[in-house]
Amino acid sequence: MRVLLIILDGLGDRPAPELGGKTPLEAACTPNLDSLAARGITGLMDPISPGIAPGSDVAHFLLFGYSLDEFPGRGVFEAVGEGLDLGSADVVCRASFASVEEKGGCLKIVDRSIGAAEEDCRELSRGVSEKEFGRVKFSFVYNGGRQGILFLRGEASSNITDSDPFDDTLPVIKIQPLQNADDKEKAKRTAGALNSYLCWVYGHLKDHPVNQRRMKGGKPPLNFLLTKWAARRRKLVPFAEKFGFGATMVASGVLYRGLAAEMGMDFIESPNLKETGEDLKSRLRLAKQAFEGGCDFVHLHTKAPDEAAHTKKPFFKRDTIEKLDGAFEGLSSFFSGDVLIVVTSDHSTPSSGSLIHSGEPVPIAIVGKNVRKDEVKEFGERACSRGGLGRIRGSDLMNVILNLTDRVKYFGTRSTPEDIPHRPRKVIPFKI
Numbered sequence: 001m002r003v004l005l006i007i008l009d010g011l012g013d014r015p016a017p018e019l020g021g022k023t024p025l026e027a028a029c030t031p032n033l034d035s036l037a038a039r040g041i042t043g044l045m046d047p048i049s050p051g052i053a054p055g056s057d058v059a060h061f062l063l064f065g066y067s068l069d070e071f072p073g074r075g076v077f078e079a080v081g082e083g084l085d086l087g088s089a090d091v092v093c094r095a096s097f098a099s100v101e102e103k104g105g106c107l108k109i110v111d112r113s114i115g116a117a118e119e120d121c122r123e124l125s126r127g128v129s130e131k132e133f134g135r136v137k138f139s140f141v142y143n144g145g146r147q148g149i150l151f152l153r154g155e156a157s158s159n160i161t162d163s164d165p166f167d168d169t170l171p172v173i174k175i176q177p178l179q180n181a182d183d184k185e186k187a188k189r190t191a192g193a194l195n196s197y198l199c200w201v202y203g204h205l206k207d208h209p210v211n212q213r214r215m216k217g218g219k220p221p222l223n224f225l226l227t228k229w230a231a232r233r234r235k236l237v238p239f240a241e242k243f244g245f246g247a248t249m250v251a252s253g254v255l256y257r258g259l260a261a262e263m264g265m266d267f268i269e270s271p272n273l274k275e276t277g278e279d280l281k282s283r284l285r286l287a288k289q290a291f292e293g294g295c296d297f298v299h300l301h302t303k304a305p306d307e308a309a310h311t312k313k314p315f316f317k318r319d320t321i322e323k324l325d326g327a328f329e330g331l332s333s334f335f336s337g338d339v340l341i342v343v344t345s346d347h348s349t350p351s352s353g354s355l356i357h358s359g360e361p362v363p364i365a366i367v368g369k370n371v372r373k374d375e376v377k378e379f380g381e382r383a384c385s386r387g388g389l390g391r392i393r394g395s396d397l398m399n400v401i402l403n404l405t406d407r408v409k410y411f412g413t414r415s416t417p418e419d420i421p422h423r424p425r426k427v428i429p430f431k432i
């Protein structure tokens, strides 16, 4: 059996008064998702554990059956997704141009949405691309938009805080060593060196001719690099080896390209189409092509519900979900044969309130010949809470999938030296 795992990013939500106390998914008219729920088994899934509000990076990592202990940090996926070469000792973090102003000796973020300033960012990045502080050598690689990757080489630790507060009511954060750093001294030195680099960057950028020109034209200066997600690469067991599936990811964007590369999955970059329903239809066509090409596990991702939720407009998220639902028409006939279809999300993104993501579980529906179909006939957060799958965690998903596709190993058997969860396709034969 093959697997189609559809992740509707940030689908879970909270009840909204303007939707009569329903969540956007519950308020949306979704005949196709409801029909999937009615034909399959449903439940709720906590991406990490109840109440934890993860980002897409770590949530997907766990859904793919990797553990938190193996998680290298998002910076690695971002850097690899940008097509950069990473040495095993390199520390990398995302560094993004922002506009800040001095207030009482601190820096306050005044603008992040810098708009079309690619040429300006490119020119500014030239002056801050190489510098050494302490025993740490900094290299900033510009990637387009306002984004870049900052490399920390030499005696660098990834156990440091972000400078990006993710909340613009807070000032830019001083880089500090993490309390649980594995090498506390190294983390402290790295934090000090990065603070010096960022101070130097600010000094270099604030009066730069590019910024003087921008300010004259009424545009915000690009005078700081906000850093986040410092990480160092870890060698991961390839997904195919871990679970016995030849997998392809159909998604868009740097993070997913990086995740696929690090897990050894094939990656099909889906163009971001303007119309939400058409975009999902084109992803489904790419998934079908991947199956036809011989792969037996497709992860299909759409960011649309998450992006809609971040606008903090519950009605808009409801309408986005309805458009996605339209694209699911005829889904099962589209994927004829023995396909297990899993529809779920990576986390909840509340379309109201101040949180970026929230810790409620997400709904999940699974359709396939082996599932114990339950009584739930609607794909929604509260409807799925009555489903036969109960409440599982993200880290359970791959085991559930292995079981429903008849691939799970008879627990305790020792056919291979590695403890793998799936029936091995090959063993070392005993020779005489």
Ligand code: ZN
Pocket (backbone or CB within 6 Å): 009, 010, 055, 056, 057, 059, 306, 346, 347
């Ligand atoms: Zn997400």
Ligand code: ZN
Pocket (backbone or CB within 6 Å): 010, 306, 307, 310, 349, 356, 357
């Ligand atoms: Zn989000």
